[in-house]
Amino acid sequence: MTLIDFINFHIVPGVVLGSIYAVGAIGITMVFGILRFAHLAHGDLATMGAFVALSAIGLFGVSPWIALPIAMIVCAAIAIGLDKTFYDYLRDRPKILTVMASLGVALMLRSLVQVIWGVDSTTYQRGIVRPDDYFGILLRDRELYTLLAVAAIVIGLETFLRKSKWGKAMRAMSDNPDLARLSGVDNRHVTMLTWAIVGALCAAAGFLLGLNNELNSMMGWHLLLPMFAAAILGGVGRVEGALLGGLIVGIAEELSVLILPGQYKAATAFVILLLILLVRPRGLLNGKVL
């Protein structure tokens, strides 16, 4: 196998998959860092987003890239609603109860998807797309657009978190909620804003996975482990860590087929998760440990 083949067959799919994981992992790391619990419904919210986009395409006949922002807005609203209905009242109880509630929410979201859209696999666009040649590197249009979309999302989010007043408030609450409150940060508004962003990120992750792969009701649940592995690998609470972690997990999964049977691809994320917890629980970029 030549270098260019190696890049085309393993690194390119790994980077595409990893960038999708990264979008999900950023949401996980934000909930983990700011609201301080492991959000187990994250994957199924992504499934919901992917199917909302599917319906938007079907109902309005728009292109998938117009459906994406629609799905992001809908999922942001769903995420805020979930928080108000199922998580908020557990605020003052041990956080692990919120984790449990989120597992229940995961089950509810998935069964809703199964009732509304059924259990069969589907896709946004039919037909086989031939990859284009970019100096020897083969890239499909959708893969190129996925990478661009992820880059836009990450840059936009980073700018928001670093420059805007609300972004700074979110980072303050992540660092120290009590101190943030003392400095006049309204925790409730920050919580709501966090959920809106997290919901939108979920929808984007689900949409991009559906675009590059297929849609089915279990797609998000299978995203959960790689997303958590990426978030913890990068360091909990660190957006750029989640990006790095996502890329590493994605590439590692695609490389794992060189030494493991293909059906164990999904085990790679689990191994990475256990190793990082064993060796360096703060993650590569020194995040939090809860």
Add this chain to the structure above:
Amino acid sequence: MELIGLANYAIFMGILIGIYALLALGLNIQWGLTGLFNAGIAGFFAVGAYTSAILTSPHVVGRVGGFDLPIVVGWAGAIVFAGLIAWPIGKVCLRFRSDYLAIATIGVAEIIRLVIKSEDWLTGSSRGITAIPRPFGELDYVASQLAYLGLVIAAVAVVYFLVERQLKSPWGRMMRAIRDNEAAAAAMGKRIEARRLQAFMFGAAVMGLAGALFVHFNRSITPEAIDPMIATFLIWIMLILGGSGNNRGAILGAIVIWVVWSVSEMLTDRLPTDVALQAKYIRIFVVGLTLQLVLRFRPEGILPEERTRRTAR
């Protein structure tokens, strides 16, 4: 349905309730007593089921085992092996908050599912393992079912008795101290991680036993025998609704939830096919919603944990 059919069905339900009660008791050791979040119950259950199946089934060409050992050996193997699987997970994750354990147990259940589905030499992959012996299997149908029900009830009783004893022993008080105030317990010199690991393995071992009881009841097992997420979740609801921290609550929860779950299944199965499929998912939705309602309105469950002092004066 005539009377005899109804009686048979009741026995069948009783056996499954017993198996679920064991799972709920195992979870109670982990969650109710120690505060550990295990989201991979189905994984430990499957490990127990397959271990016992491999140890006791007759020899088959092309697969490890079929060791044809006595059933008791299979059960012991299931208990030991499910406990051992818990060890590395607990070792890595119990240093942190239970969120990490939740994620890791989801992962381990997923890996176990993958192994069962793809390792033909070990588990027979999609064909599964068949011809698993059943205690009292040589009796005629009703007698055999009744005898098995007796066996399951005995197993639940033994586990219940052992866990109750543990609860009232100094060990049980120490575990509650660790759960309720980790810092204070650590200051008293308790070894938190080691104790949690004990409880995690103990609970996993009970779940393994439940798996073994299930597989000998069914006489065969395939990867599709249980839906991991739904099985895990049902057991959580049983414990939370029944009352976490209370063993009788765990058993009561198993009875209530399993009866509601299977009766609703019978009802939805009578619907026309296209609606029946949707009804199946609506049932799952209701299960998720039930958890939220219990957490909100009665977090202590039907039978709350007992807080009375029972020390001798």
